[in-house]
Amino acid sequence: MPKVVYPGSFDPISYGHIDLVRRGLNVFSEVTVAVARNEGKDPLFTTAERVEMVREVLKDTPNLKVDSYGGMTVDYVHSVGASIILRGIRTISDFEYEFQMALTNSHFADDIEMVFMMTSSKYAFLSSHFIKEAVTLGGDVSAFVPPLVEQRLRERLVDTSGGS
Numbered sequence: 185m186p187k188v189v190y191p192g193s194f195d196p197i198s199y200g201h202i203d204l205v206r207r208g209l210n211v212f213s214e215v216t217v218a219v220a221r222n223e224g225k226d227p228l229f230t231t232a233e234r235v236e237m238v239r240e241v242l243k244d245t246p247n248l249k250v251d252s253y254g255g256m257t258v259d260y261v262h263s264v265g266a267s268i269i270l271r272g273i274r275t276i277s278d279f280e281y282e283f284q285m286a287l288t289n290s291h292f293a294d295d296i297e298m299v300f301m302m303t304s305s306k307y308a309f310l311s312s313h314f315i316k317e318a319v320t321l322g323g324d325v326s327a328f329v330p331p332l333v334e335q336r337l338r339e340r341l342v343d344t345s346g347g348s
Contacts, residue, residue, distance in 0.1 A: 185213035187266040188299065191257045194219050194234050195227040196333045197241060198315060200307030204272045205242060207301060214247045216264055221254040228316060228340060241330045258293035267296055274303045274310075316341060 188208060194201060194217070201217075208215045217238050221231045229237070231252045239250045253260040261269060269289070271282050279300070286298040303310075310328055318325050319337045326334055 185211075186268055187214045187216065187264070188212040188268040188270045189216045189218050189257070189261045189264065189266045190270040191218040191220055191253075191260070193222060193225055193227060193312070194238055195225075195229055195312050196234070196315070196329060196337060197238050198307070198310050198312065198329050198333075199327075200272065200274075200303055200310040202241065202330070203304050203307055204270070204301055205245065205248065207304075208270050209245070209247055211299075212268070212270070214249065215270065216249040216251055216266065217242070218257070218260055219250070219252040220257070221252055229336070233336070237333055237336065240332055256292065258289050258296050261296050262293065269296060269298050271298060271300050272303045273300045274308045 190205060190208060192201070205215055205217060219231055219234045219238060227234070235250055235252050242248055242250065251264070257269065261267070271285075273279050273282060282298070282300060289296060289298065315325050315328050316337065318328075319334070319341045322342075325337070329337070
């Protein structure tokens, strides 16, 4: 079975991402979660912090690698000897964006395939933006992210000094 790369910002990793990794491992012999170093997106967590969280929450997952990369995703996929990019689709708008990305990637590397996997319905509404906003507003996000991630989100987003 071929190797696959699951790229993304993972800022932060959620149960939706974890579900996709585990389901991907039912199809592929190995999944590499590739955390993108795209500082243009103004991530909440550094690349190193995101890699560490992904490694920690998926530490007992066999046939999984976690790495970071910069530059073009297709170049990274080639560098690790994979030939497939795994992407999750939650909504129609996700599909439109991913379809455009797939066509662009095929221009640069027509030997790499994009495989889209529908997000499990219980995670279809999740987005890192809404998770971060809920934490900022004091919401309970334990159904959306692992405890370690929730703790890190609270440390980063919630003023615990008692001031305003």
